[in-house]
Amino acid sequence: MFDVAVIGGGPGGYVAAIRAAQLGGKVLLVEREQLGGVCLNWGCIPTKTLLKSAEKWQELKHCSEYGLTAENISFDFAAIQNRKEQVVGQMRSGIEQLLKSNGVEVVRGTAKLTGAQSLSVKAQDGTVESYAAKAIILATGSRPVKLPLPGGEIPMVIDSTALLDLAEVPRSLAVIGAGAVGVEFACLFRSLGAEVVLIEMLPNILANVDDDLIKRMGVVLRKAGVKTLTGTKVKEICEEGGRAALSLESAKGTSEVIADIVLVAVGRRPLLENLGLETLGVECSPGGIVVNERMATNIPTLYAIGDVTGKQMLAHAASAAALVAAENALGGDKTMDFSAVPACVFTTPEIASVGLTEQAAKEQGLAIKTSRFNFAGNGKAVSMGETDGLVKIVTDPAGKVLGMHIMGAHASDLIMEGALAIRNGLSAADVAATIHPHPTLSETVMEAAHGIDGPIIHQLKLTR
Incomplete structure (x- = not known):
């Protein structure tokens, strides 16, 4: 029997596994896709890597302001994407080594709870293995929200994961949702030359940001050439000649936007399905698994951290909660403080x-x-x-x-x-x-x- 089993190898899960092992526990980590989770593979790290390339490109274009001269400058998007993959691969390899050096047993497959102290893992080849653990930490993360829009299934409508794998910069990009993800991608692809329209249903972009900063960022976006439409709903998307036509509605009336690619960036929802939560009676709310300040669920041997709880859906919040859950899973009494999460x-x-x-x-x-x-x-x-x-x-x-x-x-x-x-x-x-x-x-x-x-x-x- 393991002391701790962790389901999910993202910034919450792998940190919990390492800390539990450092505290002397025998630890199992189950991951069905890639170690590092969304943050490392399809989120934080790849986007920041691409944004760095875009930043360098803008610096080259404006180098004369610093007394420098550069001629015949250009960028190779395939090379930019290749660097992104190298960075992600390097960091993923680092996590693998960290887990190995701490003695964490990593199993690939899809986990499901079979009891308060047991789980099964289905491998890609269909085989199923059973494991037992004194405590289990759930760190299954989240997935992008899909809008129930007419036309939302056409090929040009994609999520952030697919956008990161584009082979070339689109001529035009429509971004639905002006939260952090939407605004970051709008700035990134505008920097690389795409025509960008940012569409937000709420009255302002970046809803949780202070008003003074929102006003400043609005000016920055306008100067950069990003067209921002707030208080605007997307009613329908149609395919027209290989492009996407978005029908919009606002207080000003109806309008249309044409784009080569449409990014849906309206948030994420916890991954709760097929975990066996209902069978065990794990308490859940519409926002995710319910936990207390010790990151414990209503089942004494089960803990949950990160996006799956719906609390502060940020990688660093997941990692901080992981340290709390790992210690408590091994008999500690730590509490999580969400009052100062940047x-x-x-x-x-x-x-x-x-x-x-x-x-x-x-x-x-x-x-x-x-x-x-x-x-x-x-x-x-x-x-x-x-x-x-x-x-x-x-x-x-x-x-x-x-x-x-x-x-x-x-x-x-x-x-x-x-x-x-x-x-x-x-x-x-x-x-x-x-x-x-x-x-x-x-x-x-x-x-x-x-x-x-x-x-x-x-x-x-x-x-x-």
């Missing part, structure tokens, strides 16, 4: 947020203070030519940090100051009093922090 959008410039937005705080009836500092006032940002962006801090009346929101170069790295502040109950004064190195982008955070309780040094004083 979220990042890898556009150009990047967007990163943690904690409460200003609008969320007001909706909760909280008294707050806010401060903003623009990247244009930062020496490092000016020297980099990356002045488009801002840092915004939200605090309670005493100055305790409730939220931090950043748009700008390396926002995904800078946001950790906000995460640390919220996690440890720090005030903006604590952040401001911490000496930040110069010249660095981190000074933007310090300047914004100063603005909560007093004036900001590198910001013009407005006069009436």
Whole structure:
């Protein structure tokens, strides 16, 4: 019998397996597709690899702004895709080695619970093996939501996984859904020359992002040539001459968009099917498997982490929950804190947020203070030519940090100051009093922090 069995080898599952093994457990990991899950194989890593190529391409096109000259520049999309595959392969191999070095037994196949401490695994050849474990961690992840649209089944309508495998950049791309995934892909393919239309049913793009950042990103998208249609529903998609015709409806009336490829990026839903949850009576909600702060289900020996729980569907949240579940599966008593989970959008410039937005705080009836500092006032940002962006801090009346929101170069790295502040109950004064190195982008955070309780040094004083 194994001490712990983990179903799913994504950023939640493989981390749980490794931690359980490090704690001395005999561990089984079951994966039906590729180790690393969606994040490594069809999500975070391949998209960021492609975005890096697109970023380099844009730098080449604008190198004259830095006193450089380049002639006859071009890009090879096949080579870009090949690099993406190399990066994914390298990282997947690294995970395999990590699991092996920690003594985790990896079994390929589709797992199903047969009891509170047992499971079966069906291999690709149809053979079925049974296993027993004292505790089982469910980390089966999620899959893209499919819209029940007339015409949604035509070949030109694809999800993000298929988009990542395109052999060439489409002449035109329509993106349905302006969340993080939709906006990232819109920016990526626009950078590589595609005509892009971004369609969102809600009034704004990036629904969970602070309003100030949404407004700035809207301007960035317009400047980049991305056409954004908010408050717009897709009613039907038809195939016309090998292209997709989207019938749209908004407050302005009906309209049509023609595109070579249509990306459906309207979210993801937990993978719950065929796991045997109903037979065991595992409690589930419409959002996923119900867990407590220990990541335990209503069945004492079963735990669930990551997207399958519907909580903070982010790779790093899954990995953090994995550490909690692994320790508890082996008799520990750890709890998961979701109050300071950063979220990042890898556009150009990047967007990163943690904690409460200003609008969320007001909706909760909280008294707050806010401060903003623009990247244009930062020496490092000016020297980099990356002045488009801002840092915004939200605090309670005493100055305790409730939220931090950043748009700008390396926002995904800078946001950790906000995460640390919220996690440890720090005030903006604590952040401001911490000496930040110069010249660095981190000074933007310090300047914004100063603005909560007093004036900001590198910001013009407005006069009436």
